[in-house]
Amino acid sequence: xxxxxxxxxxxxxxxxxxxxxxxxxxxxxxxxxxxxxxxxxxxxxxxxxxxxxxxxxxxxxxxxxxxxxxxxxxxxxxxxxxxxxxxxxxxxxxxxxxxxxxxxxxxxxxxxxxxxxxxxxxxxxxxxxxxxxxxxxxxxxxxxxxxxxxxxxxxxxxxxxxxxxxxxxxxxxxxxxxxxxxxxxxxxxxxxxxxxxxxxxxxxxxxxxxxxxxxxxxxxxxxxxxxxxxxxxxxxxxxxxxxxxxxxxxxxxxxxx
Amino acid sequence: xxxxxxxxxxxxxxxxxxxxxxxxxxxxxxxxxxxxxxxxxxxxxxxxxxxxxxxxxxxxxxxxxxxxxxxxxxxxxxxxxxxxxxxxxxxxxxxxxxxxxxxxxxxxxxxxxxxxxxxxxxxxxxxxxxxxxxxxxxxxxxxxxxxxxxxxxxxxxxxxxxxxxxxxxxxxxxxxxxxxxxxxxxxxxxxxxxxxxxxxxxxxxxxxxxxxxxxxxxxxxxxxxxxxxxxxxxxxxxxxxxxxxxxxxxxxxxxxxxxxxxxxxxxxxxxxxxxxxxxxxxxxxxxxxxxxxxxxxxxxxxxxxxxxxxxxxxxxxxxxxxxxxxxxxxxxxxxxxxxxxxxxxxxxxxxxxxxxxxxxxxxxxxxxxxxxxxxxxxxxx
Numbered sequence: 113x114x115x116x117x118x119x120x121x122x123x124x125x126x127x128x129x130x131x132x133x134x135x136x137x138x139x140x141x142x143x144x145x146x147x148x149x150x151x152x153x154x155x156x157x158x159x160x161x162x163x164x165x166x167x168x169x170x171x172x173x174x175x176x177x178x179x180x181x182x183x184x185x186x187x188x189x190x191x192x193x194x195x196x197x198x199x200x201x202x203x204x205x206x207x208x209x210x211x212x213x214x215x216x217x218x219x220x221x222x223x224x225x226x227x228x229x230x231x232x233x234x235x236x237x238x239x240x241x242x243x244x245x246x247x248x249x250x251x252x253x254x255x256x257x258x259x260x261x262x263x264x265x266x267x268x269x270x271x272x273x274x275x276x277x278x279x280x281x282x283x284x285x286x287x288x289x290x291x292x293x294x295x296x297x298x299x300x301x302x303x304x305x306x307x308x309x310x311x312x313x314x315x316x317x318x319x320x321x322x323x324x325x326x327x328x329x330x331x332x333x334x335x336x337x338x339x340x341x342x343x344x345x346x347x348x349x350x351x352x353x354x355x356x357x358x359x360x361x362x363x364x365x366x367x368x369x
Numbered sequence: 370x371x372x373x374x375x376x377x378x379x380x381x382x383x384x385x386x387x388x389x390x391x392x393x394x395x396x397x398x399x400x401x402x403x404x405x406x407x408x409x410x411x412x413x414x415x416x417x418x419x420x421x422x423x424x425x426x427x428x429x430x431x432x433x434x435x436x437x438x439x440x441x442x443x444x445x446x447x448x449x450x451x452x453x454x455x456x457x458x459x460x461x462x463x464x465x466x467x468x469x470x471x472x473x474x475x476x477x478x479x480x481x482x483x484x485x486x487x488x489x490x491x492x493x494x495x496x497x498x499x500x501x502x503x504x505x506x507x508x509x510x511x512x513x514x515x516x517x518x519x520x521x522x523x524x525x526x527x528x529x530x531x532x533x534x535x536x537x538x539x540x541x542x543x544x545x546x547x548x549x550x551x552x553x554x555x556x557x558x559x560x561x562x563x564x565x566x567x568x569x570x571x572x573x574x575x576x577x578x579x580x581x582x583x584x585x586x587x588x589x590x591x592x593x594x595x596x597x598x599x600x601x602x603x604x605x606x607x608x609x610x611x612x613x614x615x616x617x618x619x620x621x622x623x624x625x626x627x628x629x630x631x632x633x634x635x636x637x638x639x640x641x642x643x644x645x646x647x648x649x650x651x652x653x654x655x656x657x658x659x660x661x662x663x664x665x666x667x668x669x670x671x672x673x674x675x676x677x678x679x680x681x682x683x684x685x686x687x688x689x690x691x692x693x694x695x696x697x698x699x700x701x702x703x704x705x706x707x708x709x710x711x712x713x714x715x716x717x718x719x720x721x722x723x724x725x726x727x728x729x730x731x732x733x734x735x736x737x738x739x740x741x742x743x744x745x746x747x748x749x750x
Binding site: 162163164176178179209246250251252253254256257258259269270271275276277278279280281282283284285286287289341342344346 | 428431605609618622623625628630638651653695697698700701702712713714
């Protein structure tokens with residue numbers, strides 16, 4: 113069997129390179145637990161469907177959704193005394209078309225009674241410009257701009273009859289690809305979250321696609337599809353990012369588990 | 370033991386060569402649980418040897434490897450024999466390899482695949498490579514996983530038209546196959562399940578990652594000419610006037626040139642083939658087809674699900690000038706993809722020179738190593 117082991121010795125360093133792309137949830141130590149985020153996609157109050165369902169914005173313009181995905185990073189948990197646990201290497205891909213990506217696990221969270229949780233929609237500037245990476249940041253996840261070598265933080269695609277379109281088409285395309293440094297937005301939830309031995313609390317979060325376009329607090333940022341239907345980073349991206357920061361994510365419930 | 374050692378020796382030599390080329394080993398299965406053990410040995414039969422799947426370093430590190438069908442040297446070898454086996458068709462004339470020819474990147478050069486008795490398939494045979502990342506296969510995504518996919522061409526009346534039970538009986542009656550199945554899956558009779566599993570294993574090993582484009586992606590800047598680099602730049606760029614782009618990579622994304630979804634790319638205003646809707650029954654999926662990888666695209670003409678375009682120039686002309694804007698469910702990336710300063714709703718508007726550069730880039734996706742790799746060819750034993 114000697115030769116067997118020699119062959120694997122050769123594989124070792126190469127395998128280590130590959131392994132970073134597929135790490136398993138580490139078993140929690142005695143003094144740590146885990147928190148999960150369960151990300152549901154909705155439009156208004158209805159679950160998001162990719163079946164051609166037409167949704168309406170507050171102004172009556174309608175839209176269908178064919179794609180909705182985004183990157184979540186830099187999860188932080190806050191304690192009552194104001195101290196913060198920042199989860200290292202917390203990068204997640206959420207694709208509403210792939211149910212398996214809705215379940216985000218934050219491992220190795222120190223046991224404590226937390227009062228809130230925050231995450232960033234997008235990738236921090238340092239990692240955003242660090243070139244192609246692995247895992248959630250694998251450029252093959254369809255959230256990477258090859259031509260700028262940066263990540264797309266959030267992608268919504270669909271159609272709307274109010275969007276500009278060719279004469280022969282009934283609808284125009286909706287393409288909201290939000291990225292570039294400056295469009296990262298931090299989402300903060302204030303909610304008791306007890307991470308105790310034997311407990312893995314789950315935060316159920318709803319991401320409302322409609323909130324990309326309807327900003328309840330700042331009407332001037334509402335998106336009119338006849339004027340804005342194709343955003344690829346650039347001047348309009350911060351407006352859309354402001355919208356999803358303002359009201360896209362809400363906590364529907366917390367399971368103590 | 371002698372056999373085991375020689376297998377490792379062979380693989381070792383190959384790995385040294387591959388390793389130098391900047392290639393890494395997929396050290397994980399899809400659940401991230403590490404290499405799966407091969408099936409337990411049956412009494413009196415040597416355990417199969419884990420197959421060292423080697424993936425190019427510019428490829429994603431998360432291939433779909435089902436835990437109930439781990440790759441083994443013996444399973445892959447059996448699958449290769451089966452892939453070239455004509456007795457799997459009802460009249461012993463058609464093998465998988467009849468429509469999936471290695472020299473054409475596992476296509477057949479035809480608009481419509483031809484099965485037993487000259488039957489014509491309404492669709493074109495798809496190229497087989499880098500399928501480890503595609504959760505849904507065939508043009509309409511009917512099959513989830515290569516094991517499920519293998520069943521269709523074997524049994525379909527216009528392809529090989531033979532029940533799996535009949536195939537199993539034919540294989541069982543040939544001297545070589547019971548032994549090959551036993552090596553791969555343990556003692557016992559040939560089974561339908563293991564037939565599908567072996568074929569899936571072989572197809573999973575068809576990795577194409579040594580094109581000039583791959584070499585360029587792995588750091589060899591001399592691998593592409595200036596025109597080819599310009600074509601690549603256009604290919605990956607989303608047009609956003611004044612930034613000019615070919616609008617290709619929103620769908621043909623990343624190193625595999627696919628985001629693994631299904632879209633309507635505007636071929637027809639009315640559909641004769643419902644595409645993805647065949648599988649889902651949803652009106653919203655009508656006219657959508659799988660976004661194929663563009664690996665070896667210069668070898669896989671004619672193009673589209675029905676082979677309607679003879680050349681890559683025809684394909685570029687379609688996207689640039691002939692989109693059927695009245696087509697239901699037309700993809701947003703096509704609806705909004707334009708270089709025109711007039712904005713969304715206009716055609717793509719590339720110049721002839723730009724189209725030529727994109728075609729030049731597409732030709733750099735040809736992997737001459739892949740189409741000559743003896744591991745994928747007709748078995749000689």
